[in-house]
Amino acid sequence: MNGIPEVVIQRLPLYLRTLEALDEDGLVVVSSQELGDSLQVTPAQIRKDLSYFGRFGKQGRGYRVRDLVRELRRILGLGQEWEMVLVGMGRLGWAVASYGGFAQHGFQVVACFDNDPALVGKAVGPLLIQDDSTLAATVRERGVGIGIVAVPVDAAQQVVDQLVACGVRGILSYAPIVPRVPPHVWVQNIDPVVALQAMTYHLSQRKAPRAAGRRAV
Amino acid sequence: MNGIPEVVIQRLPLYLRTLEALDEDGLVVVSSQELGDSLQVTPAQIRKDLSYFGRFGKQGRGYRVRDLVRELRRILGLGQEWEMVLVGMGRLGWAVASYGGFAQHGFQVVACFDNDPALVGKAVGPLLIQDDSTLAATVRERGVGIGIVAVPVDAAQQVVDQLVACGVRGILSYAPIVPRVPPHVWVQNIDPVVALQAMTYHLSQRKAPRAAGRRAV
Numbered sequence: 001m002n003g004i005p006e007v008v009i010q011r012l013p014l015y016l017r018t019l020e021a022l023d024e025d026g027l028v029v030v031s032s033q034e035l036g037d038s039l040q041v042t043p044a045q046i047r048k049d050l051s052y053f054g055r056f057g058k059q060g061r062g063y064r065v066r067d068l069v070r071e072l073r074r075i076l077g078l079g080q081e082w083e084m085v086l087v088g089m090g091r092l093g094w095a096v097a098s099y100g101g102f103a104q105h106g107f108q109v110v111a112c113f114d115n116d117p118a119l120v121g122k123a124v125g126p127l128l129i130q131d132d133s134t135l136a137a138t139v140r141e142r143g144v145g146i147g148i149v150a151v152p153v154d155a156a157q158q159v160v161d162q163l164v165a166c167g168v169r170g171i172l173s174y175a176p177i178v179p180r181v182p183p184h185v186w187v188q189n190i191d192p193v194v195a196l197q198a199m200t201y202h203l204s205q206r207k208a209p210r211a212a213g214r215r216a217v
Numbered sequence: 218m219n220g221i222p223e224v225v226i227q228r229l230p231l232y233l234r235t236l237e238a239l240d241e242d243g244l245v246v247v248s249s250q251e252l253g254d255s256l257q258v259t260p261a262q263i264r265k266d267l268s269y270f271g272r273f274g275k276q277g278r279g280y281r282v283r284d285l286v287r288e289l290r291r292i293l294g295l296g297q298e299w300e301m302v303l304v305g306m307g308r309l310g311w312a313v314a315s316y317g318g319f320a321q322h323g324f325q326v327v328a329c330f331d332n333d334p335a336l337v338g339k340a341v342g343p344l345l346i347q348d349d350s351t352l353a354a355t356v357r358e359r360g361v362g363i364g365i366v367a368v369p370v371d372a373a374q375q376v377v378d379q380l381v382a383c384g385v386r387g388i389l390s391y392a393p394i395v396p397r398v399p400p401h402v403w404v405q406n407i408d409p410v411v412a413l414q415a416m417t418y419h420l421s422q423r424k425a426p427r428a429a430g431r432r433a434v
Contacts, residue, residue, distance in 0.1 A: 007224040013414035014395060034264060039395055076414050077421025078334045084413075091312035096409065098308060101370075101393050105410045145420060146413070153318075170416045173410060176318050179254055186419045188412040192313065192389060193322045196301075196363070197230035197293050197407040199387045203362060204294025 005100065008049045014039060016072040023065045031062040083144045085168075087159050088151035089114040089122075089129050092174055096150055097124045109148070111138045136166040146170040153177060160187075160217050226296045231256060232263065233289040240282045248279040299324045300361045302385075304376050305368035306331040306339075306346050309391055313367055314341045326365070328355045353383040363387040370394060377404075 011182030018038045022030055022127050032043035039046070050068075051055050053075055057063035073079060086097055097112050112124060115132040122129045130138065138144070147163035149156055149171060163171060164185055171187045173179055176194075181187055235255045239247055249260035256263075266272050267285075270371055274280035290296060303314055303326050314329050329341060332349040339346045347355065355361070364380035366373055366388060373392030380388060381402055388404045390396055393411075396403055 005224075007222075009418050010411075010415045012418070015413040016329070016414065017393070017411070018395060040397070068412060075418065077417040078414065082413070082417060091308060091315060095308035095312050099409065101410050104412075105414070107410065108415055140369070146416070148409075170413075171422050172412060172416065178235060180257070186416050188416050190407055190412055192316065192365075192407060193318050193324065194227075194230040194234070195389060195407055196299070196319075196324055196387075197233065197295065197388065198227045199363070199405050200294040200299060200401050201226050201229070201292065203387050 004052045008052060011041075011049055012072055012076055016069065016076065017047070019065055019069045023069055026067050029062045030065050030068075032057075035063070044112065078106050078199065080106070082146055083110045083142060084108065084146040084148055084172075085110065085139055085144050086112040086148040086150060087114075087132070087135065087137065087161070087163070088149065088155075088174075089116075089119050089124070090150065090152075092093075093150035094124060096148060096174070097127065107146075110142060110144060132162075135162060139163070139166040139168060144168065149173040149175055149179075151175065222267045225269055228258075228266055229289055229293055232266070233286065233293065236282055236286045236289065240286055244282050246279045247282050247285075249274075250278070270297075293321050297323070299363055300327045300359060301325065301365055301389075302327065302356055302361050302380075303329040303364040303365040303367060304331075304349070304352065304380070305366065305372075305391075306333075306336050306341070306371075307367065310365075310367035311341060313365060313391075314344065324363075327359060327361060341416065349379075352379060356380070356383040356385060361385065363389065364388040364393055369394065 015035070019030070032046045036043040036046055056068055056086060084107060086093055089097070089112055093112065097109055102108060109127065111130055112127050113130050113132050113135050114120060119129050120131045122186065145168065147168040149159050151159050153175050156173065156177050157179055160173065160179040160181060161172055162182055169186060170187055171179065171181065172190065173187060174190050176191050178189070179187055220264060221375055236247070249263045253260040273285055273288060280359055296405065301324060303310055306314065306329055310329065314326055319325060326344065328347055329344050330347050330349050330352050331337060336346050337348045362385065364385040366376050368376050370392050373390065373394050374396055376389055377390065377396040377398060381398055388396065388398065389407065390404060391407050391411070393408050395406070396404055
């Protein structure tokens with residue numbers, strides 16, 4: 001948006017994660033060099049990425065860790081709790097539902113769904129697995145903004161369509177497809193094969209990769 | 218590498234996936250417009266991305282699907298089978314080990330490990346879960362190139378260090394850390410929170426996102 005490259009947006013959560021860890025360690029000020037070392041990106045990259053969003057830190061004085069955490073959280077829209085529904089409660093869905101990392105970052109799975117009668121009614125932490133037929137009512141009633149898709153590939157587009165139809169604006173998809181969505185819906189795919197195929201590009205190059213480009217989410 | 222932006226590399230597997238699907242459907246030639254429609258990126262973006270790697274397709278005649286599939290596979294280093302070891306056999310590790318999508322794309326989990334005696338010896342498909350203590354010997358013996366890290370966050374850096382020490386050059390990490398690795402090792406992180414935080418940036422913007430920037434891996 002506003003001409004900010006998507007690749008920059010995708011890096012901000014990594015900056016945030018590292019800065020939060022530094023804050024927990026009690027660090028008050030961090031230089032872009034130190035931050036770059038932690039993230040294995042160049043200091044110049046960090047300064048350039050942050051410059052899209054205003055002026056942070058003072059020349060030669062580094063960034064105040066807690067201020068930058070607060071600014072990044074604001075930029076990323078993390079000042080609110082984000083409710084999510086999860087569809088597909090196979091092994092993967094179960095692992096996602098049980099993941100302890102969401103809550104501390106302001107994300108919450110508020111309902112989970114499957115169409116397998118053998119799973120419906122089972123408890124996953126504080127939630128009971130609901131039948132797919134109750135998805136639309138739950139999403140609409142609570143105004144849930146984000147849907148997580150953990151169903152098999154053949155069912156994925158249909159579940160995405162269902163989620164979009166009941167008002168979800170963000171889709172986190174674990175299915176190995178590029179789902180079709182209307183323009184107001186944002187999709188993030190999580191696909192190990194895609195990640196591996198980008199990795200093998202680099203492993204196949206003769207020369208060692210440069211430090212600056214050495215990771216991706 | 219060679220000045221090719223990492224964001225372009227990360228898009229190539231998505232192009233490949235879509236082209237493979239079109240090939241299966243029997244399509245012989247595809248225009249960048251049609252390809253863009255399938256992927257929800259602009260045709261200009263596709264042409265620009267591919268131009269980094271040479272000339273594909275003819276002006277106004279589109280791309281020959283099968284030729285472009287072959288070229289992308291070559292560029293991405295997919296002409297060989299890639300062996301992987303998997304460390305951490307909790308729910309997530311189990312879901313990863315059971316994932317049917319690796320084999321068809323030339324990736325194979327050849328061994329999986331956990332340090333929990335209750336898990337060691339259990340069968341996961343054709344594999345038996347091995348004790349962590351056998352990791353180094355297995356990786357070295359087979360010359361495995363890629364390690365998948367599915368252990369809890371507190372153990373992640375240590376497992377990464379172990380994998381790197383026994384010669385793994387690529388790490389696919391599900392742990393919510395930015396692992397420290399030497400320059401010759403490539404890391405891809407798979408982290409739903411990072412993906413969600415990039416998504417909420419867009420969901421928090423007032424205007425609907427542009428079609429061209431609407432997705433990320």
